[in-house]
Amino acid sequence: MLRSVILAAARSQKVERLVETAPVSRDVVKRFVAGSGTGEALAATRQLADAGLCITLDNLGEDTLTAEQANATKEAYLELLAALGHAGLTAPKEGGGGVTVATAEVSLKLSALGQAFDEQLAEKNAREICEAAAGLGTTVTLDMEDHTTTDSTLDILSRLRRDHPGTGAVLQAYLRRTEGDCRELATAGSRVRLCKGAYKEPEHVAYQAPLEVDKSYVRCMNILMAGEGYPMLATHDPRLIAIAQDRARWFDRAPDEFEFQMLYGIRPEEQTRLARAGHTLRVYVPYGTEWYGYLMRRLAERPANLAFFGRALISKK
Numbered sequence: 001m002l003r004s005v006i007l008a009a010a011r012s013q014k015v016e017r018l019v020e021t022a023p024v025s026r027d028v029v030k031r032f033v034a035g036s037g038t039g040e041a042l043a044a045t046r047q048l049a050d051a052g053l054c055i056t057l058d059n060l061g062e063d064t065l066t067a068e069q070a071n072a073t074k075e076a077y078l079e080l081l082a083a084l085g086h087a088g089l090t091a092p093k094e095g096g097g098g099v100t101v102a103t104a105e106v107s108l109k110l111s112a113l114g115q116a117f118d119e120q121l122a123e124k125n126a127r128e129i130c131e132a133a134a135g136l137g138t139t140v141t142l143d144m145e146d147h148t149t150t151d152s153t154l155d156i157l158s159r160l161r162r163d164h165p166g167t168g169a170v171l172q173a174y175l176r177r178t179e180g181d182c183r184e185l186a187t188a189g190s191r192v193r194l195c196k197g198a199y200k201e202p203e204h205v206a207y208q209a210p211l212e213v214d215k216s217y218v219r220c221m222n223i224l225m226a227g228e229g230y231p232m233l234a235t236h237d238p239r240l241i242a243i244a245q246d247r248a249r250w251f252d253r254a255p256d257e258f259e260f261q262m263l264y265g266i267r268p269e270e271q272t273r274l275a276r277a278g279h280t281l282r283v284y285v286p287y288g289t290e291w292y293g294y295l296m297r298r299l300a301e302r303p304a305n306l307a308f309f310g311r312a313l314i315s316k317k
């Protein structure tokens with residue numbers, strides 16, 4: 001219920017203005033977002049890399065409505081990739097079970113590159129970013145957004161993969177279709193991020209009960225771990241992490257043949273613990289000024305974060 005209210009607020013421009021202008025928002029945002037520009041993103045990446053973690057960077061922004069905005073997002077990614085390359089953060093790591101696993105890569109939302117009004121433009125922009133990434137030895141992962149975009153995103157992914165096979169997919173366990181998509185994508189060299197899913201989706205396309213989503217996650221994980229691709233298990237859920245470690249033993253996957261992923265600012269001690277235990281742990285690092293939609297999804301996932309927001313508000317009064 002609370003999750004639905006927050007996700008509905010995520011689409012309200014009135015609430016957006018209110019939250020964006022509240023002075024307290026800055027403190028809350030700092031916990032989940034690495035900064036507003038390339039310099040701050042680079043500094044956060046360096047710090048995480050020095051702690052033995054891998055990184056995927058997201059230039060915040062979604063639902064772009066003009067070609068100019070889409071172009072500006074593309075340029076921001078090109079600037080970021082050049083800076084990462086210059087800093088020596090894009091070199092592929094050892095291992096990876098036959099796929100490119102770089103210290104730092106980028107994640108992008110096709111909606112930020114124009115998908116909603118011109119799919120070809122979004123694909124062209126994404127292709128340019130993939131080319132720049134490949135030139136520096138690193139990769140791109142296409143974030144997955146709400147279910148109305150799933151087919152379009154997977155179609156664009158398959159075309160990008162013809163030239164850039166390392167391009168990563170994201171599949172959401174809450175969607176009823178996802179077991180089938182996992183089977184399709186569990187092929188040699190295929191990087192697939194599995195997450196629970198962060199959008200408000202209708203019952204006919206998505207499981208609603210958390211237990212049903214968790215069970216679907218395990219079924220999907222089994223398919224990916226048994227397959228020939230490179231699973232990227234994106235979750236903070238301790239039970240799912242333990243099951244993943246068990247499946248890795250069962251399917252005889254070495255630690256460099258899959259990775260865990262978590263969000264910047266969420267369970268940081270667990271991130272370091274898993275990396276020290278020999279796993280590849282990649283942190284999803286968002287940066288930029290358009291943090292509203294991202295922040296609201298993080299608040300919706302955990303009411304305790306709402307309390308954190310409330311406490312910060314009170315302490316400012």
Ligand SMILES: Cc1cc2nc3c(=O)[nH]c(=O)nc-3n(C[C@H](O)[C@H](O)[C@H](O)COP(=O)(O)OP(=O)(O)OC[C@H]3O[C@@H](n4cnc5c(N)ncnc54)[C@H](O)[C@@H]3O)c2cc1C
Nearest residue numbers: 143144195196197198234235236237261262263284298301
């Ligand atoms: C690397 C990465 C990339 C992602 N990419 C996408 C994407 O492309 N598309 C998409 O729809 N979703 C994406 N997500 C979000 C994902 O779908 C979930 O909404 C989110 O990860 C929460 O699910 P969970 O698996 O951590 O489990 P949950 O059941 O939400 O949480 C399990 C436990 O993790 C901790 N936790 C979880 N969330 C928070 C939080 N916000 N604050 C504090 N603690 C928390 C708590 O201890 C909680 O009990 C991504 C997530 C990650 C980690």
